[in-house]
Amino acid sequence: MSPSFDVFIAGAGPAGAATAISLSAVAPGLRVCLADMGRDASFRVGESVPPLIKRFLDHLGVWPQFTSDQHCPSFRTVSAWGGPELIGNEFFWDVHNTGWRLDRTLFDRMLAREAENHGAVPMAAKIRALRYDEGLWSVDCGEAGIHSARCVVDATGRSALLSRLAGLKPVNYDRLVASVVLFEESGNQDAPGADAALVESFIDGWWYTAATPGGRRIAALMTDTDIVRQLGAARLDSWMEGLGKTRHIGPVIGAARPITLPKLWPAGSRFLEGALPSGMIAVGDAASCFDPLSSQGIIKALRSAIFASYAIADWLSHSDEQGFVKYDALMKREFAAYQQTLHDYYGQEQRWPDSAFWHRRHIRNDTSTFAE
Ligand SMILES: Cc1cc2nc3c(=O)[nH]c(=O)nc-3n(C[C@H](O)[C@H](O)[C@H](O)COP(=O)(O)OP(=O)(O)OC[C@H]3O[C@@H](n4cnc5c(N)ncnc54)[C@H](O)[C@@H]3O)c2cc1C
Structure with a gap:
């Protein structure tokens, strides 16, 4: 039986949409589905992005579309951290010296639209179940039907739904x-x-x-x-x-x-431990969640999407699993480096040694897992 799609992407946030856009460049002609259950319309969080975002949006070919939306440029972050006074961190020294405060609804919509312009088939669907049989995934989308694909991408954000359906559990590092x-x-x-x-x-x-x-x-x-x-x-x-x-x-x-x-x-730090089954990959928050203090969630989502698209293309074109192996190693290294930076940053605030919140962050916690 021929599958409905080559790649079924669950979740049309920044990670899912960027995976579809990047796939259209590295493996043109693939039949890609981009499914999403729709969002809470009230508001979205995740709005400050550092100047480095330009490099990823350029790579995806959507920088002109990004700048035509009304996002606010920003030139610094400011914090009172480790002491009561405000200290500014100017982007002036950054090679792309403009960061942005995003309208998340517009930003996510722009990426999803570009994914569609690059050939992805949009689908309004809430994914409910998943099955793997003889080299094909069947994705149960409730009223939107059951769809088959050679490869599935978990881009469902923090819920990491597909990975959970496949038996994996994200590890929480704080609450x-x-x-x-x-x-x-x-x-x-x-x-x-x-x-x-x-x-x-x-x-x-x-x-x-x-x-x-x-x-x-x-x-x-x-x-x-x-x-x-x-x-x-x-x-x-x-x-x-x-x-x-x-x-x-x-x-x-x-x-x-x-x-x-x-x-x-x-908003805690979290990492998806363990090996996903063949033909499944997790991107963005489904793969790892960063503390919002880092303002790195969206950049990380775009970066993982781009690397995941390379791995998927290799696997679909010549059954080469090495891309998935390298991708996993990259995700692990990225998360370890992030944990060290986060620990160092929280360590700069020493004014309240008796506070549970700060004490928890001053002890290095690479192994704990908290119940959800
Ligand atoms: C309080 C807070 C502040 C933050 N601030 C920042 C910030 O300033 N800067 C920054 O870069 N990052 C920030 N982040 C992180 C950032 O929001 C995320 O990293 C980013 O949204 C991840 O993108 P994603 O595509 O992986 O997931 P998401 O944006 O969560 O997208 C997941 C998509 O999957 C869909 N979905 C989920 N389940 C299903 C299902 N069963 N079926 C179909 N579709 C499904 C959802 O509808 C959604 O559209 C913040 C996060 C929090 C919690």
């Missing part, structure tokens, strides 16, 4: 959670740090805020799942009370009005 509120206006533009992605640490974690394109502002309280309960940070009144105690974030938000209740997003 970081974001309690995020969207504000109607962008706040007080004259306050120090208002022009940048702003981070401020406090005894139980850290705060983050950035203006988003369209004149709004997003702010997040980042802490651990057990502490979020103690702080009552899922309730707007206690969230706002915490905001009032910040030295820099509160003044930037100023009189802006919250237009959502705090929404909790899991």
